[in-house]
Amino acid sequence: MLKLDRLVNVLGGYGARLCCAPASREVELRSVVVHDPTDTRPATGDVFLSVGVDSAADAVRLARAARAAALLVRGSPPLDGDALADALDSGIAVLLVEPEVSWSQLFGVVYGLVLEGRETEAGRGPTDLFAFADTLAKEIGGAVTIEDQMSRVLAYSGSQQTADPARLETILGRRVPDTMRRLFEREGVFAHLTTSDEPLFVAPFPTHGLRGRMVVAVRAGRELLGSIWVECEHPLAGERRTVLGDGARAVALHLLRSRVSADLERQVESDLVIRLLEGTADAPAVVSRLGLPRGRFRVIALQAHIAEERHAAILLAFERATTGFGWSRPGRSALFGNTLYTLLPCDNDVTPARDWLAAIVGVLPRQVTVFAGVGGAAGPTELSASRQEADESLALRAARPGGDLAVVYDDSWDEILLQRLRAAASSGRTPARGPVAELTRHDAEHGTRYIMTLRAWLEAQGDLAVAAGRLDVHPNTVRYRLRKMAEITDLQLELPEKRLAMIIALAVGQGRPS
Secondary structure, three states, rough: OOHHHHHHHHHHHOOEEEEOOOOOOOOOOEEEEEEEOOOOOOOOEEEEOOOOOHHHHHHHHHHOOOOOOEEEOOOOOOOHHHHHHHHHHHEEEEEEOOOOHHHHHHHHHHHHHHHHHHHOOOOOHHHHHHHHHHHHHHHOOOOOEEEOOOOOOEEEOOOOOOOOHHHHHHHHHHHHOHHHHHHHHOOOOOHHHHHHHOOOOOOOOOHOOEOOEEEEEEEOOOEEEEEEEOOOOOOOOHHHHHHHHHHHHHHHHHHHHHHHHHHHHHHHHHHHHHHHHHOOOOOHHHHHOOOOOOEEEEEEEEEEEEEOOOEEEEEEHHHHHHHOOOOOOOEEEEEEEEEEEEEEEEOOOOOHHHHHHHHHHHHHOOEEEEEEEEEEOHHHHHHHHHHHHHHHHHHHHHOOOOEEEEEEEEHHHHHHHHHHHHHHOOOOOOOOHHHHHHHHHHHHHOOOOOHHHHHHHHHHOOOOOHHHHHOOOOHHHHHHHHHHHHHHHOOOOOOHHHHHHHHHHOOOOOOOOO
């Protein structure tokens, strides 16, 4: 059942603003009505789209006559105080939508949401596949399993008392076992499902713990969405075969509605998350619209690939990250290019981020390799900085062979700082002259080891004995080299700021042999 709260949340991604509402946002919305000035017959509906209405007062009057609970007003007319007060007295929620959003787009979104809610209430919604499997099993007289196109279990009928070992293993593992998949592929079952809508009988294979099966494709147009499997000793015929075919069409409707709803919410969620990652003045309001709690967050950047196919699995990771709507997930995600970004409520303790990553990896196929970076904790207005830190942490992780699943900014900020400085150096933004550059040239021309000596002395904080130990020479040798270096360039080692600048120049790669 669609409620006002969800309608507001979804339309918020399209620029809608709730101007007034009754006390509760739990109002149920079951129908849509569009204003048609050429139709004199009274029309009623829970959501009223005021197409072509010139004034806010008229829009409220028409919505009240339609017994609507929610009114959509697009761009103009302006909403005056009297009209809003009238709507409030009538218990009508008023949503003002930006004029850039077309009425056809609004109608598609609203009608889709209401229709999905109506189907769910009628026991034909995407969340009721288990009940549908039970109904189908009773009508056909055999245990039913509903699977997606990857042989993952979506739903199954309740009674398992007469189930064969293959069915039990499938249900427990939530997918068809690999041995069974190979068997079905060898017997041409998957090839049949790809090309035909006719039910197919799969003969028993006692050595695999498999009794007879009847299977039919679940298809939308030419696209294979999944399949329905029914345990039976002999091929189904007559009315039972017809019931199975009708059931396939009903399940296709379930899956399509589920996909449309998921895609709609994913699109809205992604748009809002990207706004936060890029920085927006109304960040707290966007966080609230996403249904996230107040506080600080971390941005997680994730990339996934299979073998040499870089990023081939990122869509699957995005699907897993955004599965479970109704604000049941801890974070909110967006797919941007080849990277999955997730905002996770997570303050100084990075454990929730690591747990979230482990959960994502746990539901991906084993052959998928995942790299991730976790940005520092940030408030709503600072999330663009956390996103940059997550990107840099991800790049650091991708450059490391093996290692942990993720690089966390808190643990690796020093390496990231040096990464930034190296990037500046590679673009020519570091001085081409100075002690480090001059000693580097001298070493290259004369075969001296002055840069190595300078590095050892700086790292030893001026301790000649420690520096000599690192170079495996006598302290007098270090002292001599420093004196000769001072003849080549003005080191000014007595000044702290000069020493710091030379340490940075050496750290970002200056002074390395070319």
